[in-house]
Amino acid sequence: MIITSRDNEIIKETAKLMSSSKHRKQQGCFVAEGVRLCTDGVNSGAKLLTFLFTANAAEKYPEEYRKLSDSADRCFEISESLLSKISDTRSPQGFVCVFETLDKNHKMFKINNQGRYAALENIQDPSNMGTILRSAEALGVDGIILSSDCCDIYSPKVVRGSMGAVFRVPVIAAENFTEYIRELTKQGIWTYASTPHDAENIEDVDFSQGGVMLIGNEGNGLKNETIAVCSRRVRINMKGRAESLNASAAAAILLYKLQG
16 A cells, blocks of 8 residues: 555654654654664564555665564555655655554663663753663663653654664653652662762762762753762863763763763
């Protein structure tokens, strides 16, 4: 079946999943675009519900096309003009996949006392979130804890920016972020609040015991009440005239140092 009308229900549903976080949560699914991301999703074990493709893409990427079409519950060819209408990228590759949302609330990883984790509070920029997920996977972070006011990790920009890490990095969504961190601290797990105020230089801290590195909002940092429940405060020693680092750049440095 070839879909050519933007009024088609499948197309309208896919477009709504791309644009609405609320709808993604209600339907329990999200959209990934591009050859690499779509195949990454299948290779990572995510359930592929709908596979949309153009004839040109199927011809250009035959091996990936066969893999995706064999894995999907349903497949539809779409026209190039329709792809440009629903795509969230400037240069779409012709593959659009709807995946079932990974159950982050029930498949909660258990915090390991010797493990290394990132905890993100109120990260709002999808590009930052995607990059942090990508860095976390690259640096071998054991999992990520998200506050409930972070941006949606299944938004198209986050999924794309994560370069597939969203499919693989374990994530917990903590309803009460501060209390969650407080409990970890009580359990004897090292919790590190990244803040420029009254904090130790990360170069002077021994991270060999692992722990949880907390990274806050792009503009305001961590909330005071969250900093107060952490084991230690740490900072990146700044040189030059820059007052601060981008949240994703800071996260990469902090998580690298956390590896010990």
